[in-house]
Amino acid sequence: MMESLRTSSIFLLSYLKRILEKVNGIDGRLERIETIGKRERVCSGNGLVGCCEVPEVRVSVVGFEEAVREVKMLVVSGGEQVVVVSAPGGCGKTTLAKIVCHDEDVTGMFKDNIFFVTASKAPNLKVIIERLFEHRGFKVPEFQTDEDAIYQLESMFKRTGANPILLFLDDVWSGLESLIEKMTIQIPEIKILVTSRIVFPRFKKSTYKLKLLSYKDAMALFRHSAFPQDGSSSIPDDLVDKIVRGCGGFPLALEVVGRSLCGKPKEIWKRTLKEWSQGESIFSSKSNKEILTHLQTSLNSLEERYMDCFLDLAAFPEDQRIPATALIDMWVGLNLDEDGGGAIANLLELSTRSLLDVVVTRKDASEISSYYNEHFVTQHDLLRELAIHQCSLELIDKRKRLIIEIEGNDFPRWWIEREQHLFCARLVSISTDEKFSSNWHDIQLPEVEVLVLNIQARNYTLPQFLEKMDQLKVLIITNYGFSSSEIHSIPLLGYLSSLKRIRFEHVLISSIGDSILKLRNLRKISFIMCEIAEAFRKCTISVPDVLPNLSEIVIDYCNDLVEFPLCLCEIRSLEELSITNCHELVTIGEDFGKLENLKVLRLHGCTELLELPESIGSLKKLNFLDMSDCIRLSKLPGQMGDLCGLREIHMRGCWGLSELPLSVKDLVHLKDVMSDEETAYLWQHFQIYLKNLELHVDKEDVNLDWLHLGFELTLEECEE
Structure with missing residues (x-):
């Protein structure tokens, strides 16, 4: 009886883990989807899900307590439908609005009907509404007009429940106010929170003008950036005072200037003040002129390689995550970097100066050598404007x-x-x-x-x-x-x-x-x-001589790919192949063994892949294999032992594997296996043969709290 219960429990746990992995796979895709703004797309039956979540605040926040209270009151009150937070660039409008949207009173009122969309200089209401349909997982209709789009949105909201709706439109420029007004007229349940550098006359009554930081708060934020250890320094107080006053209460300027002066001798501080007194800028806005002048002098301390890196970011649109691999392609192609490591180091250096942020969406990405597909860069639009200004001199x-x-x-x-x-x-x-x-x-x-x-x-x-x-x-x-x-x-x-x-x-x-x-x-x-x-x-x-020098192919999130393309097996020069997060990939043919020069193979996140070809044993030069999260992978080829050059395997989340082929005992050069508790035991019997093997076990805590969603499983379903 106990054995039967134990067996049933194993079946149940296995089934639940498969469901959990599916959920985690969707979460991973959504993380990746965030990186491409309006491009966000998941190939699923109902379209997109979760692409309009309000981002968390990841920066130091000082002096916003009063502003949060006042804006929150405007949002939760039954007054005006449109609330505008207005201020020049670099004042923290978006940060303030994010804090408000995550406030417990606001989330208690709007529940899961809070949506975040970044607007653009050329506003398109239909695109905004398409993203809201995506977020809810509904198929996106073909909108004939703006009015039709609003009507369809109203119908969609009525189908999803009775809670009021909060739409956060970030960085709105002129031209969208009339469309916002149309939306509020047609959908009385909606509240729209807008951030903008512009004050819109139509919404003047419910506009909150975000003030610059007080001297006290500005000093606190600056010291946090310039003296990160304990806020104290040998820099004379009068120098610190003049720098803080020169930043004019702009949070962005205080952070960037503070980071640029961090650890610098007082002579550099004095030079900065002198440059400020002589600085000129072509920007017409007085507020932007002041902040851009100060930010521009902060670039003077950058080495040439960091300056080039900063300026190259302007090649990508504002308000979008920039894939680090795109930047690496640029710099490696120009012989400015060899393998991407230097590029990442440059980005991290700029991050320490608050000139950009580096975001990593896969938790173990840092463990995988030279793998940067999950690294992204974000940058304040004013800093991009500064880069463009520098380029235009x-x-x-x-x-x-x-x-x-x-x-x-x-x-x-x-x-x-x-x-x-x-x-x-x-x-x-x-x-x-x-x-x-x-x-x-x-x-x-x-x-x-x-x-x-x-x-x-x-x-x-x-x-x-x-x-x-x-x-x-x-x-x-x-x-x-x-x-x-x-x-x-x-x-x-x-x-x-x-x-x-x-x-x-x-x-x-x-x-x-x-x-x-x-x-x-x-x-x-x-x-x-x-x-x-x-x-x-x-x-x-x-x-006859196809792509003779092609050494790397990357195929990521290509969900129409069901089988590995046979023609790629003819590219004999290939050394690195990444087919990742291709959730419909099922088979890899036996011609795969022709890739005799392959050294690195990544297949992680291919959740429908059933098996690897036996011909993989022909890849004598293969030294790295990542098949993490291939949850349907039921067996490994018997020829695995022929991979005489294999040094490292990643196999977290390969829960479909119940055993390893006997030939793995011949992988005498295998040094590292990255696994989890569910698959680590498979290697125990082979460790006596593999003297150099180090088994790294990820002891992840599997949280099953999500079961309250109401899954009903029969024993037959579990056994299936």
Whole structure:
């Protein structure tokens, strides 16, 4: 009887863990989804879920107590439907609003009907409402007009319950106030919390003007940044006083300037004050002029490599998480870094100076050597503005970085007037919105080495001037729109003879031509959240020496991929392959063994993968294997023991494995196995053969409190 109960308990626990892993898998995807703003997309039956959660506050907060009380009263009162927090950039508007949204009185009133959306300079109400449908997990309708979108939103809210609704619109610019008013008229249950640098006359009655910090609070925040140990220092009080007063009560300026002076001798402090007294800025806003002048002098202490890193961040849109791997591609492609480690070190250095934040979304990512797919960078939009300002100090045809933003089809006048003029930029970033028609004007960019295309339109044609970029080494194409962008004119890439790295994110690629397969200098290609399965199905290798120098392929969150593309098995130069978080991947064919030079294989998060091919034993050079969270993986190949070069295995969450093949005793060079308690026991019988093996067990506490959701399991279901 006891044995029967024990067996049933094991079945039940196993089943519950599989459910928990599914839930955790969704959570992981949602973390990754946050990184791409409006691109957030999960391939599931009902669309997106959880993409509009209000972010937590991760910075030091000083002097906001009164402001929180007053804004909270405006939000929870039955008065005006729209509450606006207004202040210049760098004052902490967003931080204040986040604190309010996480206040227990506010969450008690609105429950789970609190939504966060970052607006844009070119507001689009339909895009905002699409994201709210995503968040609730509903299929997104095709909205005909703004009015139709609001009507559909009202219907969706009525279906989800009777609680009032709080919509937090962050960083709203002029042009959206009329749309906000339409929404409040049609949906009386909604309350909208807005942060903006602008004071909107329509909402003047319910506008809270966030004041700058008092001298006392400013001093406390500054000391926290400049003297992080205990707030004391040998710097004379009069110097500290002048610096604090010079920051004018702006929280962002106090943090950035404080970090830049941290640990510096008093001579540097005196020089900073002198520079402030002479500083000039081209910005018209008096408040922005003051803060940007002070922030600009804070950059003077940066070494050249850190300054370049800071300026390169301007190539990506504001209010978006920047993948660290995109930055690494830029810098490795330009021979400024070897393996990404230097890039991460640079980012962490800038983070210590409050010039950006580094976010890691996978808890064990730091344990995996040279793996940075879960590292992201965020940056205050005012700091991005500062970087763009720094880039624009040179004449336009002499700039090293050219940052171009196109609204609709309105190209900058200088572009149209100088079509045949040569520009000297090495890095070019071109951002277009959903209205862009891909009707390109010509431009001469003979020296460009990095091209970043930030897109939103559902159909996007690559510019014809690509074929003249003989020096281009890195191409990054990222879609920030709601739906995947289909990329046209892919054969143009065949002209890029110097190209080393290509990165596609959230795009649809319908075909891969022979012209790309002939790129002799290509080292790495990445597909992130892309639709690529059809392109690979059509691909037949017809060139004898396919991609002879391609050493790395990254395929991440590509949920239309069901089987590993056979054509990729012909790329004999491949050394590193990452197929991660591809939740529909089921099979990997036996041709996989042709990848004889493969050294690193990552398969983590492929939750439907059933088994590895027997031919994996042919990969004699493989030294690293990560199959963590492959929860359906039921067995390992009998040829595992033939992996004579294997040094490290990651297999946390491989709960479907009940045994290891006997041949693993031959993995005499295996040194590290990263496991959990559920799979660690599998190695116990082999440790007598593997003298160098170190078993690292993650003792994760499995919390089953979520069972209150009401799962009803029969014994038959558990045994299944």
